[in-house]
Amino acid sequence: MMIRDLIGQIIAQAVASLRESGGLPDVELPPIEVMRPQIAEHGDYATSIAMKLAAAAKAAGVKANPRAIAESIATQIRETVEVVPAYNLVESVEVAGPGFINLRLKPSWLLAQAATVVAAGASFGTVTVGNGKRINLEFVSANPTGPVTVGNGRGAFIGDTLGSLMRAAGFEVTKEYYFNDFGAQIDKLGGSMEYYLRLALGESDAPKPEEGYFGPYYATLARQTIEFFGNDGRALLDLPAEERPSQIGKAFAALIMGDIRQTMASLNIEFDVFFNQASLDTSGELQEGIEQLRAAGYTEERDGALWAKTTLFGDDKDRVIMRSNGEPTYFASDVAYMRNKFNRGFDRLIIVLGPDHHGYITRLKAVAQMLGHTADDMHVLLYQVVTVKGMRMGKRLGNIITLDDVEEEVGADVTRFFYLMRSGDTPLDFDLDLARKQTDENPGLSVQYAHARTAGIFRKARELGVTPDQYENADLTVLANDPPGELSYELALMRQVLRLEEVVERAALTLEPHHMTRYGMDLADAFHLFYDHCPMLKQGADVPLAVRNARLRLLQAAQAGLARTLALLGMSAPERMERAEPDNAPA
RNA sequence: GUGCCCGUAGCUCAGUGGAUAGAGCGCUGGCCUGCGGAGCCAGAGAUCGGAGGUUCGAGUCCUCUCGGGCACGCCA
Numbered sequence: 230m231m232i233r234d235l236i237g238q239i240i241a242q243a244v245a246s247l248r249e250s251g252g253l254p255d256v257e258l259p260p261i262e263v264m265r266p267q268i269a270e271h272g273d274y275a276t277s278i279a280m281k282l283a284a285a286a287k288a289a290g291v292k293a294n295p296r297a298i299a300e301s302i303a304t305q306i307r308e309t310v311e312v313v314p315a316y317n318l319v320e321s322v323e324v325a326g327p328g329f330i331n332l333r334l335k336p337s338w339l340l341a342q343a344a345t346v347v348a349a350g351a352s353f354g355t356v357t358v359g360n361g362k363r364i365n366l367e368f369v370s371a372n373p374t375g376p377v378t379v380g381n382g383r384g385a386f387i388g389d390t391l392g393s394l395m396r397a398a399g400f401e402v403t404k405e406y407y408f409n410d411f412g413a414q415i416d417k418l419g420g421s422m423e424y425y426l427r428l429a430l431g432e433s434d435a436p437k438p439e440e441g442y443f444g445p446y447y448a449t450l451a452r453q454t455i456e457f458f459g460n461d462g463r464a465l466l467d468l469p470a471e472e473r474p475s476q477i478g479k480a481f482a483a484l485i486m487g488d489i490r491q492t493m494a495s496l497n498i499e500f501d502v503f504f505n506q507a508s509l510d511t512s513g514e515l516q517e518g519i520e521q522l523r524a525a526g527y528t529e530e531r532d533g534a535l536w537a538k539t540t541l542f543g544d545d546k547d548r549v550i551m552r553s554n555g556e557p558t559y560f561a562s563d564v565a566y567m568r569n570k571f572n573r574g575f576d577r578l579i580i581v582l583g584p585d586h587h588g589y590i591t592r593l594k595a596v597a598q599m600l601g602h603t604a605d606d607m608h609v610l611l612y613q614v615v616t617v618k619g620m621r622m623g624k625r626l627g628n629i630i631t632l633d634d635v636e637e638e639v640g641a642d643v644t645r646f647f648y649l650m651r652s653g654d655t656p657l658d659f660d661l662d663l664a665r666k667q668t669d670e671n672p673g674l675s676v677q678y679a680h681a682r683t684a685g686i687f688r689k690a691r692e693l694g695v696t697p698d699q700y701e702n703a704d705l706t707v708l709a710n711d712p713p714g715e716l717s718y719e720l721a722l723m724r725q726v727l728r729l730e731e732v733v734e735r736a737a738l739t740l741e742p743h744h745m746t747r748y749g750m751d752l753a754d755a756f757h758l759f760y761d762h763c764p765m766l767k768q769g770a771d772v773p774l775a776v777r778n779a780r781l782r783l784l785q786a787a788q789a790g791l792a793r794t795l796a797l798l799g800m801s802a803p804e805r806m807e808r809a810e811p812d813n814a815p816a
Numbered sequence: 817g818u819g820c821c822c823g824u825a826g827c828u829c830a831g832u833g834g835a836u837a838g839a840g841c842g843c844u845g846g847c848c849u850g851c852g853g854a855g856c857c858a859g860a861g862a863u864c865g866g867a868g869g870u871u872c873g874a875g876u877c878c879u880c881u882c883g884g885g886c887a888c889g890c891c892a
Contacts, residue, residue, distance in 0.1 A: 268836065277834060277873095284872065295872075326835045327872070372892075414892050534890055545818075549890045559892050587820045588887050613821065614885070618828095650840090651829065655822060656885070663828090663841065668854045672840060682852070689851055735832075747830060750839070758856095766851045805852090 231356060231730050232318075236274045236332060237263045239316050243305040244278065252301050254286035254293050265731075272323070272331035273724070278302065280328040295328030303330050336716070339723050340705035340779075343786035346726055354729040354793050358738060359399030365570050366392050368581035369493070370407040373486040374418045376446055377493075379615045380583055382632040383657060386648040386799075387612055388581040389498040390742040393797050398737030403575070404499065407566060409506035410482040411475070417441050418485075419478025425451035426466060426477070444629065450484065492633055496641045497799045509565040515557055518565035519550055527599045537564070542595035542604070560592075567596050567607065579740065581610045610740050612653035619661035639664040642800040646673030649746045649798060669757075672750050677803055679753040680795060682760060683788035684804040689766055690781065700785075703778035711763075711776065718759045719783060725755040726790035733797070749794045756787050 230238075241261050247253050259281040266275045279299035286293035303322045310316040318338040323331045346353050368388025371381045392404045409415070420438040427435030429451040437443075455462045465477050493500070509515045522528050522537055529536050533553035537560070540547050550561045570578050578597070582589065590609045597607035617630050620638070636644050643664050650672065651657045669675050690696075708719050728748065736744040764772055765780045772780075795802040 262832085264832070264834075266835075267831090267838080271835070275834085280834080280872065287872085329835065374892095409892070412892070532890080536890090545888080552890045554890085556890090558890065562892090584821075584886050586887080590820080611821075655829070658828060660828070660841085666854095670841070670854090674854095675840095678854085685852055693851090739832085743830085747839080754839090760851080761856060764851065806854090 231734070232334075232727060233263050233265075233274060233731055235316075235318070237261055237276075239306060239309060239313075239319065240276050240278065240302070240330070243302055243309045246309070247301060247305045252305070253298065254282060254289075254291045256282070256285045256289045256291060258282070259285055266329075266331065271325065271329070272321070272333040274332045274334075275329050276332075277329060279324075279330060283328065296324060299324040299328040299330050306330070306332070336720055337706040337709050339720060339727070340708055340783070342723065342727055343705050343783050346786040346789050347782070350789055351793065351796070353789050354733050354797070355397050355399070356730050356734045356737075357399040358734050359395060359401070362400050363574060363576045364395060364400045364402045365405060365573070365575040365578045366395070366402055366581070367405045367407055367579070369489075369498075370580075371489065372409050372414055373482040373489060374414055374442055375485065376629075376631040376633065377489055379617055379630050379632055379635060379659065382496075382635070382644075383612050383615050383648055383653070384581045384583060385493065385496070385498045385632070386645055387610070387653055387742055390645075390649055390745065390797070390799055391579075391581075391610075391737075391740060392499075393799065394733055394742055394745060395737045397733045397797060400737065403501045405502040405504055406500045407504045407506065408486065409562075410479060410486065411507050415478035415482050416474035417478070418481055419474035419476065421447055422451060422477050422481045423466065423473055426455065426462060429455040430463070430466075446629075446631075450481065454481075454484070492631075492636075496632065496636060496644060504566070506562050506566070509562055509569065514565045514569055515561055518568045519557065519561055521568065522550065522564065522599055525599060525601075537596075537599065539592055539595035539599075542591070542598045544591045544595050548592060563593065564596050564600075567593070568600055571597075571600060571602060571606075577606050577608065579608045579610055581612065584611060584613050587611055608740070610653065613656045615657045615659060617659045617661060619665075635659065635661070642677060643671065643673040645799050646676070646746055646749075649742055652741060652743050672746075673800075674806075675757075676749040676753040676791065676795060677800065678806055679756045680788065680791040680802045681804060681806045682756070683784055683791065686765060686781075686784060687788075693766060695766070695777075695781070700778035700781035703782040704775070705779045705782055707773075707775045708779050708783070715763050718755075718762045719780070722755045722759040722787055723783065725752045726786055728752075729790055729793065745794065745798055749798065752787075752790060752794060756791065759783075759787070 240263065244253065244258065244261065248255075248258070259278065261276060261278050263274050263276055266272060279302055280295045282298050283293040283295035303324050306319070306322045310319040310322075318334055320333040320335040321331075323333075325331055349355075366388055368384045369377070369381055370384075371377060377385070388404065392402045395402045417438075417440060421441035421443060424435050424437050424441070425447050428448065465473070465480060468476050490503075509518075519528070519535070523535075527538050527541070528550065529538055529547070534549050535551035536547040537550045538547050548560045549558050550564065551557050567578065580593070586609075590611075593609060594604040594607050598604055617635065620630055620634065632644075638661055639647070647659055647664050648657065663671060664673070665671075667674065669678065708716060711719065729752075732744050732748040736742055763780055765777055765784065792802045
């Protein structure tokens with residue numbers, strides 16, 4: 230059980246027994262919230278239940294003093310933790326301010342948790358709130374008409390990391406990419422690629438389509454194709470004119486989709502399912518979806534077209550589902566796809582979308598409801614725009630910056646960290662100059678460096694003949710006798726490590742992965758401070774053997790916490806940092 | 817015009833209705849010969865865009881307002 234929940238249980242038990250004995254106003258009990266005080270002096274956890282109770286009593290016309298209520302609850306908590314052995318982690322219970330009850334944990338208990346953390350290892354930080362609920366998490370879903378941009382990248386990292394966090398929080402998550410490789414967009418791609426293929430073959434007078442996809446990316450793609458296939462590249466161009474756009478488009482969509490998958494893979498973004506929109510048509514689900522809405526009475530014929538009455542569910546206008554020419558619209562695919570997801574048994578669908586899609590939210594929620602689910606079963610997670618500061622000009626393709634460009638500049642790990650540092654609700658200004666820095670100023674590297682440092686110390690320990698069996702069962706309570714200065718760093722580190730499970734839970738429930746990067750920085754800071762102030766192996770320093778062993782044990786817990794944090798962020802946990810010269814940017 | 821997001825330190829941003837609003841970068845001063853190095857310690861810096869309201873308590877919730885961003889197809 231999470232420590233915070235255990236504290237909540239203790240408080241709840243104390244409140245319950247106090248109510249039984251008539252020691253509290255007889256009003257409905259407000260929910261007991263356990264929070265973390267902002268100020269360390271206020272303890273590890275706090276609750277405002279006394280003030281809430283007093284307010285409820287006042288509303289019911291019963292006289293109540295919040296501080297007095299807090300005092301009696303606090304007294305009851307002290308008794309409770311005294312008699313229940315499992316509650317033997319509370320050091321003190323104090324009433325403060327207008328009626329807060331502050332609880333402080335025993336330093337010896339906190340330190341002893343190192344063993345729990347190390348034992349949990351790679352599964353440390355796993356919580357159960359998700360309760361096995363099945364989640365479909367769709368993100369990126371960019372059509373294969375061009376490279377992945379820095380904008381798409383944000384959805385990619387948010388989605389991928391959220392998936393990891395939700396899994397750690399006990400949800401069953403399927404990560405999905407939806408794409409379309411046929412239709413008007415792809416034909417347009419075909420037209421553009423025909424033009425670039427001809428240019429690559431030396432036809433300088435090739436006609437340029439009025440509309441299409443243009444830029445160095447496509448020119449390069451055409452050149453590479455010609456280089457690779459030689460004159461066989463001509464085969465596509467010899468097709469009948471009416472087949473060329475779709476055939477060439479389909480061929481290049483496949484190539485581009487390969488590029489996209491490669492970009493994703495090299496940035497450690499993983500999908501469980503790549504869902505092709507075309508399959509909805511061939512399977513008949515497109516028609517079935519339309520039929521289901523029609524049967525449910527949610528459609529209407531107007532001007533020769535078939536409309537879905539989304540306005541019944543708050544949309545500002547109805548949406549065409551089948552054009553007057555009998556062609557289903559893209560919206561029809563949305564319906565069929567969502568229906569497909571629900572039919573696969575997901576409890577909740579989450580779609581990560583860019584800022585240009587916010588108009589889709591009510592529409593998609595309307596579809597969910599027309600399919601017999603609630604608006605909440607279909608959640609749209611929007612993120613804001615991405616700008617990049619400090620990109621070197623010259624090497625990039627035209628005026629767009631791709632995700633590959635960014636990765637090339639700063640590497641996959643730092644790219645991920647920087648993308649996840651900000652809440653999705655605010656615009657992201659990617660600071661490449663900071664991301665390039667190979668020092669501790671770079672917050673992403675700082676977390677990895679912390680992990681590398683732990684590994685380095687264990688390497689050093691081995692060199693000095695200190696083997697794991699010497700510290701693996703070390704008793705950390707000896708640290709409680711350390712000088713206050715050093716103990717405070719040890720406790721701060723342990724507290725940060727233990728906070729991981731709360732961060733995982735919060736990030737998963739709020740769908741906000743950025744809490745994890747913030748936490749990573751806090752954890753790394755706590756570790757670096759510990760490292761700076763609490764020598765473990767320093768030669769000649771006056772560190773008793775028992776203290777050394779206890780610190781190495783604590784170090785193991787810190788390493789486990791850092792490794793897990795990095796894993797959840799999709800970053801590598803290096804055993805050592807490569808030293809790069811400032812002029813020598815990493816690959 | 818309608819709708820959504822944002823406005824917090826010089827910059828980029830955290831902040832779960834709670835107590836004295838935080839971090840990173842930047843800035844100022846002091847210190848540092850060895851666990852591994854890119855440092856350590858201390859400090860300055862904020863009328864949380866503005867005005868009302870709800871609440872015992874508001875950066876957080878509601879209304880209005882100012883400023884910035886984005887979106888509003890029988891496109892996909």
